[in-house]
Amino acid sequence: MNCDRAQLSLSARMDGEHLGARREAEVDAHIEACSACRAFAQGSLRVRTAVRIRPADPVPDLVERIVGSLEHAPQRERRAPRLREVYRTRWRRAMPAAAALVVGAVVGSVIVGGPFRGADREAISAQAVVRGVRAAAPGLESFRGSFEIVERGLSPEVPERRLDMHVAFLAPQRFRLEVDDRTEYPSPAWTPTDITYVEDMPATFLSGPTGCPSGLSPDACPQTRVTASTTSPYSLAAPLPADLVVPVGTFRSARGIHVLGTQQLGDREVVRVGSSFDRAAPMFPFLRLGGTWRPFFGGDRVEMLLDASSWLPLRITVFPVSSEARRDWELRFGMPVEPPTAPILDVRATSIRPGEPDPSLFEIPDASTHAFDLPSLADRIGYRPATPTFTGSLELETAMAPPETAGAPSSLLVYADGLDYLRVGERPGWSGAGPFGPVGADAVRVTLDSGVAYFEPPGGGLGRRLAIFGEDTALFLETNLPRNELMAIASSMPVRGIGARP
Amino acid sequence: MRDADPRTLDRARRGDLFAFEQLVREYQADVYRFAWHLTRDRELAADVTQDAFLRAFRFIEGFRGDRKFGSWLFSITRNCAMDSLRAGRFPLVRDGEREVEGSVTDATSRAVLDAALRSISTEHRETFLLVEVFGLSYREAADVLEVAPGTVKSRMFRARKALCAAIADDEVREDRAR
Numbered sequence: 001m002n003c004d005r006a007q008l009s010l011s012a013r014m015d016g017e018h019l020g021a022r023r024e025a026e027v028d029a030h031i032e033a034c035s036a037c038r039a040f041a042q043g044s045l046r047v048r049t050a051v052r053i054r055p056a057d058p059v060p061d062l063v064e065r066i067v068g069s070l071e072h073a074p075q076r077e078r079r080a081p082r083l084r085e086v087y088r089t090r091w092r093r094a095m096p097a098a099a100a101l102v103v104g105a106v107v108g109s110v111i112v113g114g115p116f117r118g119a120d121r122e123a124i125s126a127q128a129v130v131r132g133v134r135a136a137a138p139g140l141e142s143f144r145g146s147f148e149i150v151e152r153g154l155s156p157e158v159p160e161r162r163l164d165m166h167v168a169f170l171a172p173q174r175f176r177l178e179v180d181d182r183t184e185y186p187s188p189a190w191t192p193t194d195i196t197y198v199e200d201m202p203a204t205f206l207s208g209p210t211g212c213p214s215g216l217s218p219d220a221c222p223q224t225r226v227t228a229s230t231t232s233p234y235s236l237a238a239p240l241p242a243d244l245v246v247p248v249g250t251f252r253s254a255r256g257i258h259v260l261g262t263q264q265l266g267d268r269e270v271v272r273v274g275s276s277f278d279r280a281a282p283m284f285p286f287l288r289l290g291g292t293w294r295p296f297f298g299g300d301r302v303e304m305l306l307d308a309s310s311w312l313p314l315r316i317t318v319f320p321v322s323s324e325a326r327r328d329w330e331l332r333f334g335m336p337v338e339p340p341t342a343p344i345l346d347v348r349a350t351s352i353r354p355g356e357p358d359p360s361l362f363e364i365p366d367a368s369t370h371a372f373d374l375p376s377l378a379d380r381i382g383y384r385p386a387t388p389t390f391t392g393s394l395e396l397e398t399a400m401a402p403p404e405t406a407g408a409p410s411s412l413l414v415y416a417d418g419l420d421y422l423r424v425g426e427r428p429g430w431s432g433a434g435p436f437g438p439v440g441a442d443a444v445r446v447t448l449d450s451g452v453a454y455f456e457p458p459g460g461g462l463g464r465r466l467a468i469f470g471e472d473t474a475l476f477l478e479t480n481l482p483r484n485e486l487m488a489i490a491s492s493m494p495v496r497g498i499g500a501r502p
Numbered sequence: 503m504r505d506a507d508p509r510t511l512d513r514a515r516r517g518d519l520f521a522f523e524q525l526v527r528e529y530q531a532d533v534y535r536f537a538w539h540l541t542r543d544r545e546l547a548a549d550v551t552q553d554a555f556l557r558a559f560r561f562i563e564g565f566r567g568d569r570k571f572g573s574w575l576f577s578i579t580r581n582c583a584m585d586s587l588r589a590g591r592f593p594l595v596r597d598g599e600r601e602v603e604g605s606v607t608d609a610t611s612r613a614v615l616d617a618a619l620r621s622i623s624t625e626h627r628e629t630f631l632l633v634e635v636f637g638l639s640y641r642e643a644a645d646v647l648e649v650a651p652g653t654v655k656s657r658m659f660r661a662r663k664a665l666c667a668a669i670a671d672d673e674v675r676e677d678r679a680r
Contacts, residue, residue, distance in 0.1 A: 007662075008659045011659040012658070015633055015655075040662070043666030050615045051615065061530075062530050062534065063527055066552050066555045066556070067523050070519060070559050124524065124527070131520070308520060
C-alpha cells in the first residue's frame with residue numbers, strides 16, 4: 001500500500017466510512033511503519049479539533065427578511081394554489097374535529113397541570129401569527145364553541161364570578177354570543193350578566209342588563225337597570241364575536257404582539273402570545289355588551305394560547321401589569337392593589353361542537369334589513385350602486401338600503417368570505433364636510449389607481465376604512481382585510497376619487 | 503446533520519407558511535454559515551441565504567423526502583452561491599482577508615484555520631465543510647455537490663492534505679518569526 005492510498009483510506013475512516021477488515025488492517029500496518037502518514041493522521045485530527053472547537057461565527061437573524069420575501073414568491077403562486085386557498089381547504093375540512101381535539105387537550109392540561117409547564121421552544125414571529133390568522137379567516141364557514149369566563153376582583157362581596165359563554169358563527173357574517181352568568185350573588189340586588197347578542201351583518205340584536213357604573217354598588221344602580229332588548233337594522237361596528245372564532249381583529253397587525261413561545265400538545269402546536277389589554281380588546285367582546293364587569297387597565301398584560309393550525313383562541317388570560325401608571329389607576333378608581341401574578345380574567349375554551357349551527361339562531365326579531373339583490377336595490381333607490389370589479393375571494397352577500405339618517409349611505413353592499421368582510425356604502429350627491437362615512441377628519445390621503453382616497457386604520461370598533469369622493473357620488477369601504485387588499489379593491493371601483501371637498 | 507421534523511416538513515410541503523418559517527428558523531444558521539464559507543462575505547451570504555430559502559419555498563412541493571431536507575437545502579444554497587458569484591457579485595474585500603492581518607500565535611487559531619480554508623480550492627473547501635463541519639455523509643455530500651461519493655472521498659483526502667500542509671507552513675513561519 002502506498003502513502004496516498006493509505007491516507008485516502010485513513011481520511012475516509014475519519015469520516016465514518018467502513019473500509020472492511022482487510023483494508024483496516026493494511027492501513028494500520030502502513031501507518032505504524034510510515035512517519036509521513038502518521039503526520040497526516042495527526043494533522044487531520046488537529047484540523048478536526050480546530051474546526052469543531054472554534055467558536056461559531058455570528059449569524060444574523062434573517063427569519064423576518066426571508067419570511068417577508070416569501071409572500072411575494074410569484075413562481076409558487078403560479079405553480080401551486082395560493083397560500084390562502086391551501087389554508088382555506090385545510091380549515092374547511094379539518095377545523096371542527098381538530099379544534100375539538102385541541103380544546104380537549106387544553107382542558108386536560110389544565111386539570112392535570114400538564115404540558116404547558118416547562119420551557120417553551122423557540123418562538124415564532126408575531127408576523128407569522130398574523131399571517132396564519134389572516135389566512136385562516138376566509139376559510140371558516142361555521143363554528144360552535146363554548147368558553148368559561150372566570151372574573152376576579154369585581155367587588156369585595158363578589159370576589160370571583162363564573163360565566164359560560166357560547167359562540168356561534170355561520171357564513172356569511174352571522175354571529176351569536178350568549179353569556180350565561182352562573183355566579184351565586186350575595187343578594188337579589190345583583191343582576192346576573194346574562195347576555196344574548198346576535199349579528200346578521202349589518203343588523204344586530206342585543207338583550208341584556210344595562211351596566212352598573214364601575215365602582216357603584218349594585219344597590220346604588222338605577223332601577224332601570226333591567227334586561228333590555230335592542231334591534232339595530234344597520235350597524236357599522238366590526239363583527240363583535242369574530243375574535244373568539246379566529247382573532248382577526250386582534251391580529252390585524254404584529255404591532256404590540258409578542259410571541260412568548262410554542263408548545264406541542266399531542267400532535268398539535270399551540271402558540272403563546274402576549275399583548276396589552278387594549279391591544280387584545282377584540283378578544284373580549286362580551287365586555288362591550290352591557291351587564292356588570294370589573295374595570296381593566298389598558299396596559300394590563302394579556303396572554304393568549306392559540307391553536308397554531310386553526311388559530312382558534314384556546315385561552316385568554318389577563319394579569320394586572322406591575323407599573324406606576326397602574327398604581328395611579330388603582331388609586332383613581334379606588335381599586336385594591338392587585339398582584340401581577342394573579343389572573344383577573346380567564347377565558348377558556350371548553351368545547352367545540354362539530355356541524356353547522358341552526359340558521360334560526362341568527363334570526364333577529366323585528367329586523368327589517370331591506371335586503372335586495374342588486375337590480376332590485378337599484379330600482380328602489382334610483383341608481384345602480386358602484387361595485388368593485390375586483391373583490392378577491394369575497395362575494396356579494398347583501399345589498400340593502402339603510403334607514404334614512406344623517407350621514408348614512410343610501411345603499412350598502414356587504415361582501416364576505418368566511419370571517420372576511422367588506423362593506424361598501426354610497427351616497428350620490430353627498431355634500432357634507434370631511435370624509436364620507438365612518439372615516440374621520442384625520443384620515444390620511446392615499447393614491448389609488450383611480451384617483452385619491454382617504455384612509456383610516458382600524459380602531460374604535462371599526463375595521464380599515466377608506467372614503468372616496470367622486471364627481472357626483474361619495475363612497476366608503478370598511479373591511480377587516482389587510483390594507484393592500486383594501487387598496488386593490490378600492491382601485492377597482494368605477495369611481496375616480498377627486499379629493500376632499502373644501 | 504439532523505433531519506427536519508417530518509410533520510413540519512409535510513405541512514410546509516402543503517403550503518403552510520408557518521411550518522416553513524419553522525424550517526427557516528431551524529436551518530438558517532447552517533445555511534448562512536455554508537453560504538458565508540462559499541462567498542466569504544457577510545452581506546452576500548445573507549442574500550444567498552434568503553435566495554436559497556425562497557427557492558426552497560418555491561420547490562418544496564417537489565421535495566420527495568428521499569434525502570435529508572438539510573442536504574437538499576445545501577444543494578440549493580450552493581447553487582444560489584454559485585449563481586451569485588457567476589453574476590459577478592464578488593465582494594471588494596472578503597471578510598477573512600480583513601481578519602488574518604497581524605501575527606498569528608496559535609497554529610490552530612481561528613484565523614489560521616480560516617486562512618488555510620481559503621488557501622484550498624473551492625471544490626475541496628465546500629466538500630470539507632459539508633462533511634467535516636456540517637456532518638454530512640459522503641453520500642449526502644455527493645447529493646449536494648452532484649458528484650459521485652467516490653469523488654467526495656478523494657476531495658476530502660486532498661482537502662485534509664492541503665489543510666495540514668497550510669497549517670504546517672504557518673507553524674514554520676511562526677517559528678522563524680520567533
